[in-house]
Amino acid sequence: MKKAKKLNIVQVISNAPDANPLPPTNQGGTEKVVYELTQELVRRGHRVSLFAARGTRTRARDIPFPKQVTGDRILGFVLRKMPRKVDIIHDHTFPSTLGRAKLPIPVVCTYHLPMKHRVSNPVYVSKRARKVMGGNRGYYVYNGINPKEYEFSERKGDYLLFMGRVLEEKGILQAIHIAERTNKKLLIAGPIKDFALYTKKIVPRIRNNPNIKYVGAVGGKRKQKLLKHAKCLLFPTLWEEPFGLVMIEAMICGTPVVALNNGAVPEVMAGFPGLVCKSVKEMIRKVQSGRFPAPRALRRYVLSRFTTAKMTDRYLKIYRRVITRRNSKTAFLRR
Template structure:
C-alpha cells in the first residue's frame, strides 16, 4: 500500500526529547516500511526515518519556541491534500484540523486519537464531522465521544521488541516512577507506596512549568526521606537500565489515561507494573501476569511485596503477545484494508496543483525527501 503518515510538528519523529505521539508514529512508520509498504512521512525536517520524508518544517516547533502550532499544521495539511491522489491511505496523528479539510477524502483517511477525548472545547468538531474514520488507543478513551463517531478499531500501542531489552532479574530492587511530575500522575502515591512497603523509590521525571507549584508545594517536601531518590528527567538509553533494573514500575495515576506508554516499556523489560485502575490500565495490564491492577493504597502496598515473586519472563511474554510494534502494525494494516474494502467505486482524481521537479518530483515520482515547506502556495 501507498501510505501517508501525517505526524505532529511539535517534535521530530522520533522525538529527541519528550514526545510520546511522535515516538509511536516512528514505530508505526518503521514497521510499515519493514513490512514492505510504500510510506511517506509528513513531519519536521529533523526527523529520521527509512520512509520517504516530506519535511514540513526544518525542525520540531517546540524546540524552536513556537507556542501555537496551528499555522504549521495548516500548511502541512494543505500539501498533504494536494498530494492525496498519490496515496491509498492517509493516516493522521494530529488532533482536529484535518477533519474539515479532508471531508471529501474520508474514504481513504483515518485518524488515530492519541489524547484524552473528554475536553468540552473539542466537542463541536467531534459532533459536526462524524464521518472521519477513527482509531482509539484504548476502549476507555472512546467513552466521552458522540455515539455516532466513526470508529474503525481500537489499536493499543506497541513498541519494537528490542527497544527496551529484557532484564530477567531486578538488580536494583526499587520501585520506579517514570514520566512527569503532575497531580494526575500522582507521584505522591508512589512515595507513599515506597514508605509503607519499605521498598526504595527512584523518581525519574521532569517538572513542567505548569506543574512547578505542585512540585514546590506537594512533592518536593515529600522526597527528603532515605527511601526516596529523585533523579530528574532521563533519556532513552538511561530509561532501559532504569526500568530493567526496577522491581516494579509504580503507575499510580488518578486520571483517564488514554494509554500510558511507560507501562508497555516496563513490561518489555520484564518489569511488572503496579497501576491504579484508571483509564486504559485494565486493558493494558493483565492482573497477576503483567503486574497488578489496584484500587486502594493498601492493595498497592501489598502489590509491592507480591511483585518480588511475579515471573519476569511471564511479564515479557505478555508484552510480546500484545504490545510489540509488529502486533500494532498488523492491526493497522487490517484497519487500512477494511477502509479500502468499503470504498466501493470511489475514484480519486488528481488534486489541483502539481509539483515542480526543482522541488523534488521527477517524472511524477517523489524523491525520498521533499521539502514541502518550500513549495509555492
C-alpha cells in the same frame, strides 16, 4: 492467493515550536508509536511520507514542518506538500486537523489523547478509550513497541520506579506516598510539567527522605537500565488513561507494574489482574508483599499482544477497509 497491493500512506503528527523530532529521545509516547509504525510500514514495502518536526530521522519520505506551522496551519501545509496518488492519510495530530477537513483522500485519525470532536474514521488506543471517548463508535488499535529496542533482565534492584510526566493526574504524589509507607527507594523519572506541584509538594518530600530521588527526563540506555532493574514500576494514574505505554515498556523488560485501575489500565494489564489495584492502600500491600509474576512471563505477555508488528497488522486492516469503503461509495455516486 493474490498479494495485497502496497499502499501509498501519509502519516501526520502534531507540530509545535518546541516539537521533538522522531524518534523521540527522552519522552513522547505518541511520537514513539508513530515512529515505530512508520518504520514498520516502510519495512513491509509500503510507500510512506511522514510529516513531522524538523530533524526527524526515518526510513520514510520525510517532509519537515517549519516551526511556525502549528495547529490548523498544518492542514494547508500538508495539502501543499501532499505526494501524488496517496491512498490514505493517517492523522495523529491532537486536534485531528486533517480528519476534520472534507478531503477527497480517505483519512484515519488516531485519538492518542481525549478529544471531543468527531471524525469519520476514528481509531482509539484501547477498547476502554473507544467506549468512553467514542461511544463504542470507530476502531481501536493497541499501541505497540519494538521488542528489539528493550533490554530484558531477571535481576532486579531494590528501588521502585515512577516514569512519566510529573503531573498530579499521573499519580506522582501517590507514588511518593507508597514509597514512604513501604520505606523503599523511589526513583522519579520524567519531565516536570507542573513546576508549582514539583517545588511545593514534591521537593520538600524529597529533601525529607533520602530514599526518594528525582533523576530527570530519561531516554536511551539510561531509561533501559532504570526499567529493567526496577523492583516494580508504580503506575498510580488518577485520570482516564487511554493506554499507558510505559506499562508495556516495563513488562517487556521483565519488570512488574503495580497500577491503579483507572482508564484502560485493567485492559492493558489483563494478563496480570493481581497487579491492578482499587486503591493506593492496596498498591502498598502489593509492593510490601513482593510477590510478582516471573519476568519472562511479563515479557511473553507483551510479545503476545503489544508489539509494533501486531499494531501495524491492525492498522493495515483498517486502512484497507476505509479505502475499500471510500472506493465503493465513489463508484456508487458515479452510477
